Amino acid sequence: xxxxxxxxxxxxxxxxxxxxxxxxxxxxxxxxxxxxxxxxxxxxxxxxxxxxxxxxxxxxxxxxxxxxxxxxxxxxxxxxxxxxxxxxxxxxxxxxxxxxxxxxxxxxxxxxxxxxxxxxxxxxxxxxxxxxxxxxxxxxxxxxxxxxxxxxxxxxxxxxxxxxxxxxxxxxxxxxxxxxxxxxxxxxxxxxxxxxxxxxxxxxxxxxxxxxxxxxxxxxxxxxxxxxxxxxxxxxxxxxxxxxxxxxxxxxxxxxxxxxxxxxxxxxxxxxxxxxxxxxxxxxxxxxxxxxxxxxxxxxxxxxxxxxxxxxxxxxxxxxxxxxxxxxxxxxxxxxxxxxxxxxxxxxxxxxxxxxxxxxxxxxxxxxxxxxxxxxxxxxxxxxxxxxxxxxxxxxxxxxxxxxxxxxxxxxxxxxxxxxxxxxxxxxxxxxxxxxxxxxxxxxxxxxxxxxxxxxxxxxxxxxxxxxxxxxxxxxxxxxxxxxxxxxxxxxxxxxxxxxxxxxxxxxxxxxxxxxxxxxxxxxxxxxxxxxxxxxxxxxxxxxxxxxxxxxxxxxxxxxxxxxxxxxxxxxxxxxxxxxxxxxxxxxxxxxxxxxxxxxxxxxxxxxxxxxxxxxxxxxxxxxxxxxxxxxxxxxxxxxxxxxxxxxxxxxxxxxxxxxxxxxxx
Ligand code: GCW
Numbered sequence: 001x002x003x004x005x006x007x008x009x010x011x012x013x014x015x016x017x018x019x020x021x022x023x024x025x026x027x028x029x030x031x032x033x034x035x036x037x038x039x040x041x042x043x044x045x046x047x048x049x050x051x052x053x054x055x056x057x058x059x060x061x062x063x064x065x066x067x068x069x070x071x072x073x074x075x076x077x078x079x080x081x082x083x084x085x086x087x088x089x090x091x092x093x094x095x096x097x098x099x100x101x102x103x104x105x106x107x108x109x110x111x112x113x114x115x116x117x118x119x120x121x122x123x124x125x126x127x128x129x130x131x132x133x134x135x136x137x138x139x140x141x142x143x144x145x146x147x148x149x150x151x152x153x154x155x156x157x158x159x160x161x162x163x164x165x166x167x168x169x170x171x172x173x174x175x176x177x178x179x180x181x182x183x184x185x186x187x188x189x190x191x192x193x194x195x196x197x198x199x200x201x202x203x204x205x206x207x208x209x210x211x212x213x214x215x216x217x218x219x220x221x222x223x224x225x226x227x228x229x230x231x232x233x234x235x236x237x238x239x240x241x242x243x244x245x246x247x248x249x250x251x252x253x254x255x256x257x258x259x260x261x262x263x264x265x266x267x268x269x270x271x272x273x274x275x276x277x278x279x280x281x282x283x284x285x286x287x288x289x290x291x292x293x294x295x296x297x298x299x300x301x302x303x304x305x306x307x308x309x310x311x312x313x314x315x316x317x318x319x320x321x322x323x324x325x326x327x328x329x330x331x332x333x334x335x336x337x338x339x340x341x342x343x344x345x346x347x348x349x350x351x352x353x354x355x356x357x358x359x360x361x362x363x364x365x366x367x368x369x370x371x372x373x374x375x376x377x378x379x380x381x382x383x384x385x386x387x388x389x390x391x392x393x394x395x396x397x398x399x400x401x402x403x404x405x406x407x408x409x410x411x412x413x414x415x416x417x418x419x420x421x422x423x424x425x426x427x428x429x430x431x432x433x434x435x436x437x438x439x440x441x442x443x444x445x446x447x448x449x450x451x452x453x454x455x456x457x458x459x460x461x462x463x464x465x466x467x468x469x470x471x472x473x474x475x476x477x478x479x480x481x482x483x484x485x486x487x488x489x490x491x492x493x494x495x496x497x498x499x500x501x502x503x504x505x506x507x508x509x510x511x512x513x514x515x516x517x518x519x520x521x522x523x524x525x526x527x528x529x530x531x532x533x534x535x536x537x538x539x540x541x542x543x544x545x546x547x548x549x550x551x552x553x554x555x556x557x558x559x560x561x562x563x564x565x566x567x568x569x570x571x572x573x574x575x576x577x578x579x580x581x582x583x584x585x586x587x588x589x590x591x592x593x594x595x596x597x598x599x600x601x602x603x604x605x606x607x608x609x610x611x612x613x614x615x616x617x618x619x620x621x622x623x624x625x626x627x628x629x630x631x632x633x634x635x636x637x638x639x640x641x642x643x644x645x646x647x648x649x650x651x652x653x654x655x656x657x658x659x660x661x662x663x664x665x666x
Contacts, residue, residue, distance in 0.1 A: 007440040007625065010175055010448050011116075011475040014054035020120045023056045025072045025094040028063040033076030036062070039216035040101035044074075044108040047174065051112040067093065074104055083182065083218075084129025087111065089121050102182065102218035106130075106459075109178040117474045128460070131418045134344075134373060134428030135458035136183035136222070137176060138268065139435075143187065143194040149379050149516075151386040152436030152443035157186055161194045163206035169213050172435070177217035179455025184219050185430075186210065189270035189307065191226035198223050199253060200233060204260040211263040220265030222305070227269060227289065228277040229253070240282035241292035251296050258300035266302035267293065268346070273309050286310065287335040290343045303342045303426060305373065308332050308363055309353075315530045323542070323549035324530030325351040329362050333554075337369035344371040344426050349399045351551075352531065354382050354432075355508035356390075356499045359563070359576055362554035365404025365416045371426045374399065374417045378434040378450045382508075383498060385517045386434060386443035388636040389610065390498045391491035393453040393465040400461050405556040414461040429458040444632050445625045448476065449491055466492055477621050486617055490610055497610065501603025501640040503647070504596050506576030507533045507541060510647065518639055519646040533575070537654050539582050539592070541575035552577065582655045596651050597659045600644040607633070607640045 007013075029048070034041050045062065052058045066073060069092045077097040080086060085098040085107035096107040110128065114121055140148040141155035143162075156168045176184065186207070187195050197203060211221040226232060228239045235249035258264055271278030271289055279289030290306040297304060311327030328351055339345065345367065350358035354377040364374065376396050377383075383390040400414035407421055415421045417429060431454040435441050442448045452475075453468045466488060473487045502519070503510040509531045512520045524531045533540050544551035545564045552563040562568045563577050571586060582593035590598065611633045618626055649666040652659070659665055 007445060009171070010441060011452055011472060012051075012112075012174060012178060013476070014051050014112075014116070015478075016057070017055040017116060017479075018118050019056050020115075020118050022115050022121045023052070023058045024070060024092075025089070025121065026052055026058055026060040028067040028071040029060050029074070030063050030066050030071060031074045032066065034074060034101065034104060038101055039212075040105055040218055043174075043177075043216045044101075044105045047105075047112065047178075048108050051115065055112075055115050069093070072096070074098070074107075080127070081129040082133075083180075084127065085110065086127040087121075087124050088126075089124045094121055094124075103129075105177055105218050106180055112178075113471065113475065117471065118479050130180055130182075130459045131414070131461045132428035132458050133419060133425060134183055134430070135181050135455065136185065136373075136428065136430040137181055137378075137433045137454075138185045138189065138375070138430050139433050140188040140190075140379070141186065142190075142192075143198075147436055148188050148190060149377075149381040149432070150436045151380060152434060152441060152447075153438035154436055156435070156437040157210070163203060163210065165206060165209045165213070168437070169210055172441075173214050173217040173219055175441075175451070176219055176455065179452055180459035181455050182218055182220060183222055183265055183430075184214060185222040185224055185268045185305075187224045189224045189268060190274070190276060191224050191270075195224070196226040196229055196232050199225070199229065199257050201260075204257075208261050211261050215263040221261070221263055222265045223267055225267045225269050225293070226277075227271045227279075238282070239277060239279075241279050241284050241288045242282075247292060247296070250293065254296050254300065254302070258297075258302065264300075264302065266297055266304055266342075268305045268307070269293070270307045270309065273307065273311070274313050278310075285335055285338075286332060287338040287343075290345075291338075291340045294340045294343045298340075298342050303344060305344045305346050305430075306339075307375070308345050308347045308361075311530060313530065314528045317526050317528070317532060320534075321549065322530065323544060323551050325359075325542075325544060326549060326551050326554065327351075327530075329366055329554045332363060333366055336367045339370045341371070342426065344373045346373045346375045346430060348375045348377075349396070352508055355506075356383050356395075356495070356502055357506045357572055357576075358508055359506070359573055360399055360402040360404075360413060362551075364402075364413050365406035365411060365421070365556065366554060368406055368422060371424045372417060373427055374413060374429045375432070376429065376454065377432040378454050379432045380434065380447065380450075381432075381516050382511060383495075384636065384639070386447040387517070387632050388498055388639055389444065389446055389490065389494040389633070391446075391453070391465070391469065391494045392450050393457055393468055394492070394495050396454065396457055397465050400457070403559075405559060418461065429454075431458075440628070445476075445629055446487075446491065446632075448472070452476075477625075480620065483617060483620050486613060490613055493606065494610070497603055497606040499603075500599040500606065501643045501647075503533070504575060504599060505541075505571065505592075506573035508576070509533065519643045521646060521650040534579060535651070535654055537656065539580050539584070540651075541579040542577075543579040544577050548579070582651070582657055591657075593651060593655050593657045594660055597648055597661075597663070597665070600648050601663060604637070604640045604644045607637050611637065 080099040083102040085103040143158045145159040236245040272280040294304040310331045513523045584592045
């Protein structure tokens, strides 16, 4: 059943817009060098027709000849980079040139965006191509319909062990393509039970249906693999990557899978991680495991994306030598250069796990002879679960802008994962998706900015977080300046606000175990997960310097020395790298303990202020959205107060140091 209501269409709602002289070009549309029967071209055309009809009340006409004056030409042009496009308006003609069908789709969405933003197309002269070859969404959807770390309802891909294909599948593909996504992993990286069977006859037909829909939007389909599939699907009693029987089982399996599923890009693998099987079980290396699979998918143009989230999750909290932050690097750096050329290592942005603030993973740019891909999390597992507002694009930007010093120039994470640094072709960015089957797709209407923003940023890493926010608001709500500025301001401040009322200065965690929403300062302190704050009556923080776990040495210089020094360490990461007394003085002149108190009071005040700002939008935006977000803010305020009071009380009780301002601490 097709859902109604504006929110189901996210930023592609195509509400009526002022024309700005844009309508004139579309009376005649001519495709030159593109097959109008091609699925992607048909979708581009359908999107254009619908967008123009709804935004400007114009029905474009597909013409058989090039318009002499006044028209829109879509032209194939060699010399434009893969998936890129150019848009030029001159002499009454608007021309979209592209080297391939994806370029046409992206160009059309670009034009629709300009129309939605009420920007004139007159005189445009741009060329644009994606910075990252791979721009992917990873779904953590399970086949029973649940979503691991999903906060937007249930899966729209799976229910009760079955695969769903409906209007949502197509809409999802449209949204993804409209922001430049070109790869989607359908199922959770924790591959269990029925999901192991996705690579069997049981599901080929339905997976293929989705794959074909995706293909029409320039999106390749990927699946997460169960590394132990041979054992579970009746193959050999082993998953040893060097075992001949295992290799020939996979060989046959891939022959079958690639023959049965069209548009299959390859596989994502979480191995030897959090209880998932992997090559370590057989005394083999990560490279042994990844390369075995990669060699076998290579004949089909397939790739293996191998996650680096490998750490000891059964650590003894008493053991201060083991440092989870070290694990990714320690497990993968030794074999840099040994991974075959269709393997990509997928690296989470931080060495821990998607905290509101943590250092950038030293593997990014640490690896110098291996394809690498950045993984971020749009799903707000640790960042408010789509109840609390947390616009994550500033965080993603910070990671991309991080200078790794792996080379004298072109050394930022954005350079590395785009392939500019080392010249690789297989690289890019992936985000854990924040979507689900809620009518509005992302639980909180405002969380759609993270879905939109991830795609836009992965396509054009030089866009600013603010530009992206402003586009999203203009397309989703309206171009009214007050509305735009108000919502952009809310989005832009939200990450720092969230940080203020949760865990301080990069230490992370302090969350309720398992659910990861709400505070529990010691929730993980005496657990096996390697996520400690090490607070006692004198101070807190993890010493990752030379005197501690030595983690800082995983960075290139000068990063290593900068982090090693308490004076030079960026203050927002102070407790990530250093164990410090509560009386330590920050650059502001405040003591550490006073900073904790102040920032927590401030965080709650900021949420109160956000609510007032949101209330100023009443009547200016659709009431249903106003009300939904207003209700989420109420829950955020409750959450922020809980955090403030628990964190402040905890550190007051540990340290015995009173708040200088004598505010209420419990
Ligand atoms: O952050 C942890 C999550 C797990 C997740 C894991 C991972 C999919 O809590 O739910 O599992 O990361 O990234 O593999």
